[in-house]
Amino acid sequence: MQSKHKNKKGFTLIEILIVISLVTIISFVTFSFFVDYRASQGVAQDVELIETMLYKARNDAISSNGSNDYGVHFASSSVTAFKGSVYTASNTTNQIFLFTSGNTLSGISLVSGGVDVVFNKLSGETTQSGTLTLTTSKGGVKTIIIYPTGLIQSI
Numbered sequence: 001m002q003s004k005h006k007n008k009k010g011f012t013l014i015e016i017l018i019v020i021s022l023v024t025i026i027s028f029v030t031f032s033f034f035v036d037y038r039a040s041q042g043v044a045q046d047v048e049l050i051e052t053m054l055y056k057a058r059n060d061a062i063s064s065n066g067s068n069d070y071g072v073h074f075a076s077s078s079v080t081a082f083k084g085s086v087y088t089a090s091n092t093t094n095q096i097f098l099f100t101s102g103n104t105l106s107g108i109s110l111v112s113g114g115v116d117v118v119f120n121k122l123s124g125e126t127t128q129s130g131t132l133t134l135t136t137s138k139g140g141v142k143t144i145i146i147y148p149t150g151l152i153q154s155i
Contacts, residue, residue, distance in 0.1 A: 036138070043136050046099045047154050050132065050144055053081050053097065054117065058126075058150045061119035071118035074132065076104045087116045102137030109133075110146070117146055124150040 050072075057070040066083065073080040073087040073094075080087070081095040088094075099105070108115050110130035117128045125148060132144040145153045 043100070043103060043134065043140060043142055046103050046134055047142050047144065049097055049099070050079055050134070051152055051154060053079050053095075054144075054146065054152050057081055057117070058119045058124045061121045061150075062124040064121045067121065069118050069121050071116050074105055074108050074115045074117075076106070079105075085118050099134075104135055105132060106135040106141075107131070107133030119150050126150050 053072050057072050060070040060083075061068075068083050069085040071082050071085070071087060073082060078096055078098045080097070082088070082091060083093050084091075108130075109132075110117065110128045112128045114128065117126055119126050126146065127148070129146050129148040132146070134142045134144070136142075143155050145155065147153070
């Protein structure tokens with residue numbers, strides 16, 4: 001007489017639970033790695049954005065493009081390139097760029113005490129040197145230094 005259990009095929013409940021647990025753990029680890037990677041890429045992208053805007057404004061001022069000074073205005077979640085020596089929010093030539101979600105400009109420490117960096121035409125120098133601090137949603141911090149010569153360094 002054959003036992004009823006010898007002819008059964010399939011998975012037991014414990015085997016199914018183990019597979020589901022392993023898939024859940026692997027998915028969680030992969031997802032958390034992806035979220036951290038995406039956040040670090042967002043910070044790098046925002047630092048590059050700030051540096052690019054500063055370099056472009058400085059280069060436009062040095063080349064005396066349109067015989068104007070050029071500057072960059074900073075807000076907590078955006079950066080705006082502008083033409084002239086004074087930032088005017090309603091100017092239609094302003095170029096506004098938003099930071100990656102969750103990143104903020106938490107510290108703006110410029111010599112002038114303002115939130116604008118203006119580069120002088122022909123020389124590319126600025127009287128608004130200082131530091132900018134970009135803070136990530138995960139608590140990371142990046143600092144951008146603006147020197148009086150108009151050169152920029154991120155650390």
